[in-house]
Amino acid sequence: MIGFKESPWILHYDASSCNGCDIETLACLTPLYDVERLGVINTGNPKHADIFLVTGAVNEQSKDVIKNIYHQLPEPKVVVAVGICACTGGIFRDCYNISGGVDSVIPVDVYVPGCAARPEAIIDGVVKALGVLEQKHLEMAALANCIDRVVYQRADRADAPEILALQKVAYQTEVELYGDDSLPPLQQTLEGLENDFDRHPAQEVSGLDAAAGRPPDEADRMVFIKAVVNGKIIGSVRCYAIGDTTHLRRMIVHPYFRGRGIGRRLLQEVEKAFPHSRRFEAKTGHRSKRGHFQLTKLGYRQFKTEPFTPAVTWCYFEKERTPQPHH
Amino acid sequence: MSPWLRLIIYLVAAPIVGGLLAGWDRRISARMQSRQGPPILQPFYDVFKLCQKEAIVVRRSQNFYLFFFLLLVIFTGGLFFAGSDLLLVVFALTLAAIFLVLGAYKASSPYSFIGAERELIQMMAYEPMILLTAVGMYMVADSFYVHDIAKHPALLVLTLPGIFVGFLYALEIKFRKSPFDLSSSHHAHQELVRGLTTEFSGRGLAMIEIAHWYENVFLLGWVYLFFASSPVLGILMALLVFGFVILVDNVFARLKWQAALRSAWAVTVVFGFGNIVVLSLLRGHPTPPPAAAVLPAALPAQTSAPATPTSDLPT
Numbered sequence: 001m002i003g004f005k006e007s008p009w010i011l012h013y014d015a016s017s018c019n020g021c022d023i024e025t026l027a028c029l030t031p032l033y034d035v036e037r038l039g040v041i042n043t044g045n046p047k048h049a050d051i052f053l054v055t056g057a058v059n060e061q062s063k064d065v066i067k068n069i070y071h072q073l074p075e076p077k078v079v080v081a082v083g084i085c086a087c088t089g090g091i092f093r094d095c096y097n098i099s100g101g102v103d104s105v106i107p108v109d110v111y112v113p114g115c116a117a118r119p120e121a122i123i124d125g126v127v128k129a130l131g132v133l134e135q136k137h138l139e140m141a142a143l144a145n146c147i148d149r150v151v152y153q154r155a156d157r158a159d160a161p162e163i164l165a166l167q168k169v170a171y172q173t174e175v176e177l178y179g180d181d182s183l184p185p186l187q188q189t190l191e192g193l194e195n196d197f198d199r200h201p202a203q204e205v206s207g208l209d210a211a212a213g214r215p216p217d218e219a220d221r222m223v224f225i226k227a228v229v230n231g232k233i234i235g236s237v238r239c240y241a242i243g244d245t246t247h248l249r250r251m252i253v254h255p256y257f258r259g260r261g262i263g264r265r266l267l268q269e270v271e272k273a274f275p276h277s278r279r280f281e282a283k284t285g286h287r288s289k290r291g292h293f294q295l296t297k298l299g300y301r302q303f304k305t306e307p308f309t310p311a312v313t314w315c316y317f318e319k320e321r322t323p324q325p326h327h
Numbered sequence: 328m329s330p331w332l333r334l335i336i337y338l339v340a341a342p343i344v345g346g347l348l349a350g351w352d353r354r355i356s357a358r359m360q361s362r363q364g365p366p367i368l369q370p371f372y373d374v375f376k377l378c379q380k381e382a383i384v385v386r387r388s389q390n391f392y393l394f395f396f397l398l399l400v401i402f403t404g405g406l407f408f409a410g411s412d413l414l415l416v417v418f419a420l421t422l423a424a425i426f427l428v429l430g431a432y433k434a435s436s437p438y439s440f441i442g443a444e445r446e447l448i449q450m451m452a453y454e455p456m457i458l459l460t461a462v463g464m465y466m467v468a469d470s471f472y473v474h475d476i477a478k479h480p481a482l483l484v485l486t487l488p489g490i491f492v493g494f495l496y497a498l499e500i501k502f503r504k505s506p507f508d509l510s511s512s513h514h515a516h517q518e519l520v521r522g523l524t525t526e527f528s529g530r531g532l533a534m535i536e537i538a539h540w541y542e543n544v545f546l547l548g549w550v551y552l553f554f555a556s557s558p559v560l561g562i563l564m565a566l567l568v569f570g571f572v573i574l575v576d577n578v579f580a581r582l583k584w585q586a587a588l589r590s591a592w593a594v595t596v597v598f599g600f601g602n603i604v605v606l607s608l609l610r611g612h613p614t615p616p617p618a619a620a621v622l623p624a625a626l627p628a629q630t631s632a633p634a635t636p637t638s639d640l641p642t
Contacts, residue, residue, distance in 0.1 A: 003372060003375040003376035003378075003379055004376055004379070006366075006369070006372035006376070007369070007372040007373045007375075007376040009373075031360060031361045031362045034357070034362040034363050034364070036353070036357060036362065036363075036364060036365050037357075037362070037363040037364060037365055037366075038365075039365050039366070039369055039372060039373070043521070044521065045521045045524075045525055047383055047525070047526065047527070047528040048521065048524075048528060048532060050376070050380070072383070074380045074381040074382070074383045074528045074529055075380070075381040076380070076381075137379060141379075
């Protein structure tokens with residue numbers, strides 16, 4: 001496919017440090033190196049860029065800027081960390097205000113070490129990034145083309161790493177909505193998520209079975225449902241029943257696949273997975289209008305709100321199962 | 328050649344020619360700066376890539392405006408190459424630019440606001456000159472229709488040298504080239520981000536790019552019209568003018584908007600209006616309009632109207 005390899009538009013940001021790599025990056029544009037012969041344009045606008053080129057270590061001031069810029073780049077995008085400070089924090093790593101390399105804030109695809117990184121090395125890094133960019137594009141296109149063949153299945157423990165990765169990607173939009181990157185879904189560890197597969201929330205609530213030493217009821221186990229395209233998980237929801245109420249938690253859909261009915265199908269799958277439940281309950285943050293819209297469309301209605309953190313207020317939604325009409 | 332055939336050739340060939348011209352522009356600019364420069368097909372690669380990128384919009388309607396911008400630019404060129412009325416062409420061109428400005432306003436970002444406002448100022452700067460060009464061509468060829476002007480036996484530039492100079496000045500603004508790249512520029516990152524196009528990405532940006540290709544071909548077509556009686560010279564001059572625009576782009580720094588507006592109007596008055604005044608003095612008094620043609624139709628109505636009541640009067 002022509003396009004991505006021939007036309008990389010770069011956005012260049014200098015996070016901190018000594019500006020050496022910054023100057024070397026601009027040297028790439030000079031007649032001696034002339035990166036424009038590769039189709040490179042140094043744009044000043046994240047919305048036009050494909051490659052996000054960061055120099056310097058990340059400090060408290062540049063942290064938010066980097067995240068902000070990263071979210072404004074349209075997909076597919078690639079991040080190149082230029083210079084040892086951008087790779088690891090370099091000699092500034094132990095400073096009180098430095099959080100480390102660029103990868104301590106956003107995912108980095110290509111690392112170009114050096115102090116300062118030479119223009120030749122930077123051009124090499126950009127060329128390498130082109131390969132990554134094209135691969136990301138192919139993945140995106142392949143996934144988008146088979147959207148009508150989504151499979152909905154129960155997930156198991158082995159899916160935990162993939163679901164966790166998806167969760168971190170999907171919740172990025174929530175981070176932007178609430179301006180808070182300490183949301184619990186982003187803090188969850190792999191271990192924590194794996195343990196979720198063995199949780200029996202009904203038992204945790206009553207505490208009776210455990211006290212009596214009885215083995216937990218298999219029907220109470222937390223259920224993970226996943227939406228799979230081409231063997232890749234693009235959406236998931238977890239749910240558990242307490243009494244005759246099923247609780248829905250953390251419905252996530254990959255950003256590429258939103259607005260295509262996957263979330264709605266996941267909610268319907270939950271209803272199928274708990275045939276004996278009479279009531280379904282979900283909660284979302286107050287600003288997640290997309291979630292509100294989806295739930296209302298499926299017959300849920302909001303019945304209470306509850307403050308959670310200063311940034312987030314929970315909105316609770318419920319739905320009674322309507323009896324199936326007999327034919 | 329029939330107008331329809333010309334129209335179809337324009338619709339198909341203009342993006343190809345426009346894209347190649349844009350590629351040459353970048354290549355020649357690079358050579359002027361002693362760089363190697365990108366391949367000639369680079370603008371096509373860029374547009375293909377933009378079409379495959381995710382489209383991020385602030386408001387969905389902004390791309391709707393862009394679509395009309397593209398449509399109207401194509402419409403403008405189509406009217407021109409089909410040989411239609413020059414005034415209509417000018418108005419369609421203005422409307423197209425207005426849609427681009429509306430799109431930028433819709434995105435409600437400070438940078439695209441500045442870009443949109445500067446674009447409006449630029450339109451104020453070049454619009455009078457473009458209109459005077461149409462008027463001047465009418466005075467020489469006695470028709471606003473492009474196909475009549477193209478059939479004029481003499482070189483228009485010989486009688487319209489001032490208008491031609493003024494038109495070149497307006498062209499510099501219209502091409503968004505360096506002394507006048509106020510509203511959106513490849514080089515204006517630091518102060519404007521990308522001005523007018525700041526909030527457009529993916530397919531929207533590709534549409535703007537393609538619209539510029541169509542627009543450039545249309546504008547060079549207008550340059551050709553000054554030399555229409557000798558087609559080879561016309562094409563040669565159109566290419567030469569394009570080269571001149573690139574040269575000016577590389578030689579000059581950007582002007583402030585006040586200077587751009589003042590100088591554009593000064594050029595319009597001195598060269599454009601001056602040329603028209605000289606032309607009307609040389610031509611002497613225009614032939615009186617055939618006003619008599621209206622009278623015979625009115626006369627019977629006047630005579631018959633009072634006739635009926637008088638006959639009914641009792642005597």
